[in-house]
Amino acid sequence: DTEVTQTPKHLVMGMTNKKSLKCEQHMGHRAMYWYKQKAKKPPELMFVYSYEKLSINESVPSRFSPECPNSSLLNLHLHALQPEDSALYLCASSQGLAGPYEQYFGPGTRLTVT
Amino acid sequence: GEDVEQSLFLSVREGDSSVINCTYTDSSSTYLYWYKQEPGAGLQLLTYIFSNMDMKQDQRLTVLLNKKDKHLSLRIADTQTGDSAIYFCAEKVTGGGNKLTFGTGTQLKVEL
Numbered sequence: 001d002t003e004v005t006q007t008p009k010h011l012v013m014g015m016t017n018k019k020s021l022k023c024e025q026h027m028g029h030r031a032m033y034w035y036k037q038k039a040k041k042p043p044e045l046m047f048v049y050s051y052e053k054l055s056i057n058e059s060v061p062s063r064f065s066p067e068c069p070n071s072s073l074l075n076l077h078l079h080a081l082q083p084e085d086s087a088l089y090l091c092a093s094s095q096g097l098a099g100p101y102e103q104y105f106g107p108g109t110r111l112t113v114t
Numbered sequence: 115g116e117d118v119e120q121s122l123f124l125s126v127r128e129g130d131s132s133v134i135n136c137t138y139t140d141s142s143s144t145y146l147y148w149y150k151q152e153p154g155a156g157l158q159l160l161t162y163i164f165s166n167m168d169m170k171q172d173q174r175l176t177v178l179l180n181k182k183d184k185h186l187s188l189r190i191a192d193t194q195t196g197d198s199a200i201y202f203c204a205e206k207v208t209g210g211g212n213k214l215t216f217g218t219g220t221q222l223k224v225e226l
Contacts, residue, residue, distance in 0.1 A: 004156075006156075031212060033212075040200075040219070041218075041219070042202055042216035042217060042218060042219055043157065043202075043216055045213060045214070048212065048213070056213060090156055090157065092157075094212055096212070097212040098212070100144075100145045100162060100164065100206075101212055102147065102159050102162060103159070103212065103214065104159060105149075105156040105157040105158070105159075106156050107155055107156040108155070108156045110154075
């Protein structure tokens, strides 16, 4: 099973709303990632968790708040977003951080901020 | 900084071979990956190559790496309409955790 699942598939939210994106994997992977992808552009790394601890924060604005409640789950809490935050948000996981550990991606959540 | 460049667009006829190219600048790359992204979907890992290898073959896919020129290519044999997608190369560098730097992406269109 090499599946990473993400919910919801689509999300529309206003600039004053609070919402959360959810990611789940059952591959026993110990590293999980959030990426943001704009149309026709490559994914941009936002956060990396390793063994449930935040390992990398790519200077992401505080209106994005990641959480890793256990080794299988990764959340991204959203608050006071801007229209330019509309994008496809991708979650990925890998066995670890060192070595050739391939990252497996979920299908993404398409977020629209109105 | 790290820059990974790809040509934007490639069009081939069904049954022909496709070659997608990628150039990178960071000489401390350890692994290089190819991902496929279909419209509205996430990224699908196709294959990867360790930086001390020159070539890797996996069914219809052949990856060539020229480390001296920092050039990576993906050849898809007998290209099918289902291969139409955006293809991203990505590099992982020494000491970067598992951070990937993605290329700009190449849109492959397969015509009948």
